Structure formats: structure tokens, C-alpha cells
Ligand code: R7I
Ligand code: MG
Ligand code: MG
């Protein structure tokens with residue numbers, strides 16, 4: 001059976017765009033009821049008629065993902081200085097996409113100091129290192145954009161993927177929690193992508209593979225690794241429950257803009273939505289994943305986008321119909337980038 005395919009490359013990037021566009025209007029809400037979410041999908045055509053098309057804009061999550069795609073394809077791999085320039089250029093050319101305040105500061109500094117003209121990689125990483133009193137940001141901004149790294153390294157040893165996911169983080173996020181979040185998110189996409197077509201995913205095995213990845217990440221604090229290992233235990237614990245106390249879920253697993261408070265939650269949403277849901281009667285696995293992610297409120301664009309990148313890599317582009325996608329900005333560009341990564345892989 002085939003695993004890696006163009007349809008699944010497209011599913012990954014298109015899923016990420018859809019999660020961002022559909023989740024963004026709920027960012028910062030507490031919880032969102034399934035009644036509201038079902039009605040939201042059903043009335044999308046009606047709502048669209050009142051606005052310009054496509055009326056669901058993407059946010060910083062997708063803007064940075066596209067910048068990463070562009071730089072990786074242009075350089076046939078990671079070029080940190082070019083990538084820093086690409087991130088900064090994307091931000092300055094379209095700054096109102098909802099960037100985190102720390103990220104805005106770092107990207108503006110890279111542009112102001114023209115660090116993308118430097119030949120010294122460490123100079124480009126300096127603004128991120130200085131964030132939050134020298135601790136670096138632990139926001140989820142490095143994880144929310146990382147899915148193209150899994151496509152770039154789809155056929156390479158996992159160590160290469162880990163290194164690229166790690167290094168691309170450092171341009172904006174030097175804290176080990178942010179780095180690990182990005183590596184885990186990239187690994188989740190990779191595992192989904194490599195699962196044979198039609199083969200079911202076993203949540204315990206999926207989580208175990210992520211544990212093995214965490215152990216391989218160098219140059220991060222052991223205490224940061226521990227935090228994620230504990231979060232993955234919680235993912236399995238919540239998956240095993242028949243009823244979930246939303247308050248307890250948000251407090252323990254999280255729904256916020258920190259990497260440890262969102263990346264494991266995205267993994268949870270993907271794994272939870274593998275099974276049909278009584279709440280959401282949608283045929284698409286990707287859409288079910290997105291609604292499952294939005295339901296907990298909080299950082300809905302980012303959690304839905306990360307979860308749907310994983311889901312898209314598993315179900316493929318064909319899983320999600322045009323009914324909803326036609327309202328999302330950036331779908332065509334996502335498909336073009338997926339084609340770029342796929343062509344590169346088949347030429348190797
Ligand atoms: O991580 P980042 O790019 O933000 C991504 C989020 C996503 O939800 C996007 O959709 C967008 O809405 O923003 O941006 P950062 O500014 O690096 O991190 C996000 C926020 O996390 C910061 O603005 C801080 O509020 C918080 N944060 C910290 N707070 C205290 N100490 C991150 N690191 C720290 C810290 O070390
Ligand atoms: Mg956003
Ligand atoms: Mg925001």
C-alpha cells in the first residue's frame with residue numbers, strides 16, 4: 001500500500017490552512033458548543049454571501065508556514081539566514097495577521113538590523129535569544145508553522161527532520177519548550193504521513209513514537225522533555241475517558257499560546273477525531289479534527305491548524321470537500337507548495 005502521496009502532502013498543508021482559517025474567529029473564546037460549531041459549518045454559504053470571497057482569511061500561522069515553504073523549496077533545504085529574511089519580509093509586508101507580541105518584536109528587529117544580510121548565523125538568532133529576559137519564547141509560533149519540515153524530510157532519516165525543525169525554531173523561539181513543541185508537531189505529521197493508506201492508527205503506538213522522538217532531541221533541558229512526556233501521558237488519559245470535564249482538560253492539557261499548552265492538545269484532537277463523534281456529524285476526518293480542536297476554545301486557530309496538518313497528512317486532500325474550503329484563503333497556494341515538495345521528493 002502506498003503511504004507517501006501527493007494527495008497526503010496536499011492534505012497536510014491544506015489541512016493546516018483550513019484549521020487556521022476556520023479556527024481563527026474563535027481564538028480566545030472559552031469553550032465553543034457543538035451546536036454553534038455545527039451551525040457554523042452549515043451556514044457558511046449564507047454567511048459568505050454577505051462578504052467578499054473567500055471570506056475566511058488565514059493568520060500568522062499560515063503566513064509563516066508559507067514563508068517556510070518558500071525558503072525550503074528555494075534553497076532545497078534549510079538556509080537559516082534566508083529563512084529569517086523570509087519570515088521578516090512576510091511579517092513586514094502583511095503585519096496584521098495576528099502575530100504574537102514577542103514574535104513581532106523579533107521579526108521587526110531582524111528587518112531593522114538587516115540581519116538577513118549577515119553571513120553569521122548566530123547574529124540572526126540573537127533577537128530570539130534575548131526574548132523574555134534571555135529565556136527565549138515558549139510560545140507555539142515555532143510549532144504552528146513547522147509542517148513543511150516533515151514534507152521536506154519525508155524520506156530522510158528522522159534525525160535530519162529533528163534538526164531542521166529545531167533550527168528553524170531558533171529564529172523566533174529559542175526556549176527548549178518551543179523547540180520541543182516544533183519537533184513533536186513535525187514528528188506527528190511525519191508519523192501520520194508514513195502510516196500506510198487505509199491502516200488505522202493506534203493512539204498508544206502513535207504516542208509512543210512521539211516519546212521516542214522527544215528522547216532524541218539534543219540541546220534542550222531534561223526538565224523540558226519531562227514536561228512533554230507527562231503531557232503525552234495526559235493525552236492518553238483523556239482519550240480513555242468517556243466524558244471530559246472541559247475545565248480540567250484546559251487546566252491540565254491546555255488550550256493556550258504556549259507550546260506545551262497547545263501541541264499535545266493538537267495531537268489529542270487528531271487522535272480523538274479518528275473515531276466518529278456524536279457531536280460532529282461530518283464525513284471528513286479533517287473537519288472532524290478541526291471541530292474537535294476548536295471546541296476547547298483558547299488558541300483555536302493554532303491548535304486546529306496543527307491538528308489538521310497531522311490529520312491532512314493521514315486522510316489526504318480528497319478527504320475535505322470544497323464546501324468549506326472554498327471559503328478559506330490560501331488553499332491554492334498551499335497546494336502549489338505541496339506539489340513543490342512532492343516533485344522534489346520524486347526527483348531524488
Ligand atoms: O509564539 P508566537 O509566535 O505566538 C503564536 C500565537 C499563535 O496563537 C498565533 O495564532 C498568534 O495568535 O500568536 O509569539 P510569542 O510572542 O513568541 O509567544 C506568544 C506569547 O506567549 C507571548 O506574547 C507571551 O505572552 C507568551 N510567552 C511568554 N510569556 C512569559 N514568558 C512566550 N514566552 C514567554 C515567556 O518566556
Ligand atoms: Mg494565528
Ligand atoms: Mg492572536
Ligand code: MG
Pocket residue numbers: 027299300301302303
Ligand atoms: Mg493562534
